Amino acid sequence: MKEGRYIYSVVSSAVESELGDVGIGESRVYLVPCGEIAAVVHSCVAEPYVTKDEEKAKEWVLEHSYVIDLATDRFGTLIPFSFGVIFIGDDDSVRFWLEENYDLLKEELEKVRGRSEYTVQIFCDEDLIKEKIVTSDPELLKLRDEIEKMPKGTAYIYQKKLGLKVKEELIKETNRLAGEFGVYIEELVDEVKIEKKVSWIPDKYKGMMMIAAFLCLVSDGNVDALGNLLDGIDKREGFSVRFSGPWAPFSFVQLKGT
Amino acid sequence: MGALQLRPAKGDVKMKPERDYGLVDILDRLLNKGVILNADLIITVAGVPLIGLSLKAALASIETMLDYGMLEAWDRETRNWYKNQLMERRPRLAEDEVILYKTFGYIWYNQGLISSWRPGFWYVTNERIFLWRREPDEDLFETYLERIASVKTGTEIEFGKDREELNLEVEGRVARIRSSDVPAFEDAIRKALFNPRHQREPELGSWG
Amino acid sequence: MALEVDEKNLKQGLLGLVVALVEVIQDLVERQAIRRIEGGSLDEDEIERLGKALIDLDEAIEKIKEDNDLEDVVNSVMGSLDDVAEDLLNKFLNPESWAEEVDEK
Numbered sequence: 196m197k198e199g200r201y202i203y204s205v206v207s208s209a210v211e212s213e214l215g216d217v218g219i220g221e222s223r224v225y226l227v228p229c230g231e232i233a234a235v236v237h238s239c240v241a242e243p244y245v246t247k248d249e250e251k252a253k254e255w256v257l258e259h260s261y262v263i264d265l266a267t268d269r270f271g272t273l274i275p276f277s278f279g280v281i282f283i284g285d286d287d288s289v290r291f292w293l294e295e296n297y298d299l300l301k302e303e304l305e306k307v308r309g310r311s312e313y314t315v316q317i318f319c320d321e322d323l324i325k326e327k328i329v330t331s332d333p334e335l336l337k338l339r340d341e342i343e344k345m346p347k348g349t350a351y352i353y354q355k356k357l358g359l360k361v362k363e364e365l366i367k368e369t370n371r372l373a374g375e376f377g378v379y380i381e382e383l384v385d386e387v388k389i390e391k392k393v394s395w396i397p398d399k400y401k402g403m404m405m406i407a408a409f410l411c412l413v414s415d416g417n418v419d420a421l422g423n424l425l426d427g428i429d430k431r432e433g434f435s436v437r438f439s440g441p442w443a444p445f446s447f448v449q450l451k452g453t
Numbered sequence: 454m455g456a457l458q459l460r461p462a463k464g465d466v467k468m469k470p471e472r473d474y475g476l477v478d479i480l481d482r483l484l485n486k487g488v489i490l491n492a493d494l495i496i497t498v499a500g501v502p503l504i505g506l507s508l509k510a511a512l513a514s515i516e517t518m519l520d521y522g523m524l525e526a527w528d529r530e531t532r533n534w535y536k537n538q539l540m541e542r543r544p545r546l547a548e549d550e551v552i553l554y555k556t557f558g559y560i561w562y563n564q565g566l567i568s569s570w571r572p573g574f575w576y577v578t579n580e581r582i583f584l585w586r587r588e589p590d591e592d593l594f595e596t597y598l599e600r601i602a603s604v605k606t607g608t609e610i611e612f613g614k615d616r617e618e619l620n621l622e623v624e625g626r627v628a629r630i631r632s633s634d635v636p637a638f639e640d641a642i643r644k645a646l647f648n649p650r651h652q653r654e655p656e657l658g659s660w661g
Numbered sequence: 662m663a664l665e666v667d668e669k670n671l672k673q674g675l676l677g678l679v680v681a682l683v684e685v686i687q688d689l690v691e692r693q694a695i696r697r698i699e700g701g702s703l704d705e706d707e708i709e710r711l712g713k714a715l716i717d718l719d720e721a722i723e724k725i726k727e728d729n730d731l732e733d734v735v736n737s738v739m740g741s742l743d744d745v746a747e748d749l750l751n752k753f754l755n756p757e758s759w760a761e762e763v764d765e766k
Binding site for chain 1: 691692694695709710711713714
């Protein structure tokens with residue numbers, strides 16, 4: 196059975212040290228340094244971590260996440276690895292890879308130093324916005340009034356027509372707002388990405404319409420300012436902001452050419 | 454709709470970010486993001502062979518189940534587990550007990566066929582020294598300060614490396630202790646021991 | 662998917678799929694009706710008759726959903742259809758990303 200090294204992240208550190216038996220399956224997690232950077236690893240067999248047991252899988256992923264948090268605590272913002280990356284070989288194999296990619300890794304670490312990833316999701320009360328749309332458009336208001344007086348079948352069709360028009364305006368307006376929010380957010384953060392697929396939102400936002408989902412790389416010094424901005428949005432009637440973080444910069448690390 | 458008004462902060466009005474520890478947030482980051490050198494294949498990169506894995510197939514079903522709202526209890530459980538791991542677990546202290554020093558370290562455990570360095574968190578308080586482990590929640594070692602007969606530090610050679618060690622003599626037995634900064638640990642113990650609460654002065658020293 | 666497929670699930674799943682598709686058709690028919698009215702090709706009585714027929718259709722669909730507890734399944738199918746549509750649209754606009762995905766496999 197070949198030896199392997201499971202890698203959690205690359206950190207800024209020039210010295211050997213260890214984090215303790217805090218890794219996946221209580222593995223001993225330690226640093227393999229190379230120059231001014233180091234890989235955070237644990238020793239294992241060079242076999243992939245696979246299981247059909249979902250409980251076990253969940254445990255592993257959480258343990259990996261825990262190590263990332265611990266290492267971030269100790270060494271500052273790091274380059275986080277996806278779950279399950281294993282080098283075949285020993286510490287020297289890891290060291291060799293670090294050497295080969297030294298400049299790239301150093302650059303990436305520099306880019307994320309003193310920064311963290313935050314999720315910003317902006318929700319709105321659809322009905323509230325729709326009401327505002329109707330009341331601020333005299334034609335739509337007129338149509339709504341007339342529908343009250345129509346016979347059943349006719350009213351149904353015109354109601355559908357009103358609904359479609361309002362929906363169309365809703366999309367235009369929420370897109371405009373999202374764009375505006377995006378511009379303000381961009382001012383305060385180092386980098387922003389649009390989150391294309393949001394897999395989960397907490398219960399308190401269910402039933403609201405999500406109008407924007409951003410992933411932001413934010414300097415520690417700017418988090419408060421961003422919080423202020425988001426607070427301003429959150430306090431507007433019908434809006435709710437989810438501000439989650441700090442996370443390790445998972446969405447912002449790209450090691451091209453490794 | 455009105456233009457966006459940026460309001461100045463009134464004291465502590467700002468919104469603070471939350472780590473809500475949702476399982477799917479963590480899964481999404483660890484499985485779909487972060488650095489991946491490769492998945493599913495054995496490849497060599499500049500002569501260093503790597504393997505990755507795909508846990509995605511096993512866990513994709515978890516995400517689907519979350520869509521159907523079937524795993525919300527599990528999700529809550531995960532959040533609690535995670536919070537315990539990272540933040541909330543603390544060792545139990547007496548009413549007037551105050552933590553003076555804390556560090557990660559080991560104790561030498563020798564019981565018949567089993568002997569190894571057991572890891573945990575060392576705490577020096579105004580009453581005791583103990584080694585505590587989070588998971589499972591247990592004390593691996595504990596002694597009240599007044600029971601300590603001597604505190605000695607020295608160096609052992611292990612696998613060709615010099616390793617600093619702290620030895621506590623308690624009731625005729627010696628506890629072998631390691632930590633990342635033995636001198637600081639020793640210093641903390643010294644300070645705790647010289648508190649006027651303790652009448653007896655234990656022996657302090659070192660071996661060559 | 663880790664859901665157990667038993668007879669009840671299967672029936673619900675299939676029924677849900679059918680109802681979701683019917684709702685899509687309903688939506689198309691309703692839009693078509695609006696366009697015809699805007700185009701001026703229907704008189705008042707015809708509009709009223711058409712409207713009533715659409716109401717009947719809507720009520721029938723709602724009843725089937727209620728009787729068979731299909732609300733969630735149908736919503737889920739609609740959601741998936743949205744995803745599939747969006748996915749296809751993206752691939753159509755960005756043929757490179759389609760190529761990338763094939764490569765990864």
